[in-house]
Amino acid sequence: MTITEPGNDARVIAIDGPSGTGKSSVAREVARRLGAGYLDTGAMYRALTLAVLTEGLDPADAGKVAARAEGLVIDITTDPENHKVFADGRDVTVAIRSAEVSAAVSAVSAVSAVRRRLIRLQRQLAQGSTIVVEGRDIGTVVFPDAPLKIYLTATPSARATRRAEQLGVSDPGEIAGLTESLRRRDDFDTTRVVSPLRPAPDAVLVDSTDMSEEEVVEAILAAVTARGRTE
Numbered sequence: 001m002t003i004t005e006p007g008n009d010a011r012v013i014a015i016d017g018p019s020g021t022g023k024s025s026v027a028r029e030v031a032r033r034l035g036a037g038y039l040d041t042g043a044m045y046r047a048l049t050l051a052v053l054t055e056g057l058d059p060a061d062a063g064k065v066a067a068r069a070e071g072l073v074i075d076i077t078t079d080p081e082n083h084k085v086f087a088d089g090r091d092v093t094v095a096i097r098s099a100e101v102s103a104a105v106s107a108v109s110a111v112s113a114v115r116r117r118l119i120r121l122q123r124q125l126a127q128g129s130t131i132v133v134e135g136r137d138i139g140t141v142v143f144p145d146a147p148l149k150i151y152l153t154a155t156p157s158a159r160a161t162r163r164a165e166q167l168g169v170s171d172p173g174e175i176a177g178l179t180e181s182l183r184r185r186d187d188f189d190t191t192r193v194v195s196p197l198r199p200a201p202d203a204v205l206v207d208s209t210d211m212s213e214e215e216v217v218e219a220i221l222a223a224v225t226a227r228g229r230t231e
């Protein structure tokens with residue numbers, strides 16, 4: 001099965017991995033260079049989390065969170081040049097990146113009814129097109145038959161350093177705090193019962209610790225070419 005074959009139902013390039021690996025920038029750039037679509041599944045969990053918080057619901061109340069997920073209309077564009085997220089018609093592209101949403105999204109994304117609903121939507125959005133889909137469970141659960149799966153990783157300290165650069169933080173104590181919070185999030189995401197974060201058995205592992213963004217993009221494009229030739 002080749003990735004760019006027209007009419008192929010499984011033209012998905014799955015990119016999974018923890019946060020702070022540069023996954024979103026890399027996934028979007030790979031999509032641009034391939035002329036493919038781009039889907040950020042984390043943004044969908046964030047959109048629901050924002051709705052939960054805005055309406056004063058408890059993110060830890062799985063029943064209420066699941067009920068809200070049923071009623072929420074999430075729209076997300078798949079154009080890598082124009083990535084936008086809407087919740088019940090409202091543009092939430094910027095609001096979903098807040099610290100409050102980041103702190104509550106792990107609890108919301110651990111609710112199995114939430115995952116079922118969003119996974120259904122992710123499969124609909126990706127249907128019939130060549131698309132780069134990034135998340136935590138894309139290669140293991142959402143698209144287990146994807147012809148190419150990348151698992152992007154980096155050491156916690158490299159990821160914390162990158163996050164610190166994004167946030168403009170240079171104090172060693174604050175960087176240590178970021179490393180600790182990444183470790184906690186990793187623990188939560190890798191040990192949760194539903195769709196734990198882990199590489200698919202057939203994933204190509206890319207460790208970005210000592211790589212530039214451009215080198216990671218090139219490594220993934222090389223994997224795309226290699227897969228296309230051999231299968």
Ligand code: DC
Pocket residue numbers: 019041042043045046105106109110134135136137138189
């Ligand atoms: O990639 P991100 O940081 O925007 O993701 C936000 C959260 O959503 C993160 O805590 C993990 C969760 N998530 C998930 O459980 N499954 C996905 N496919 C994508 C994200």
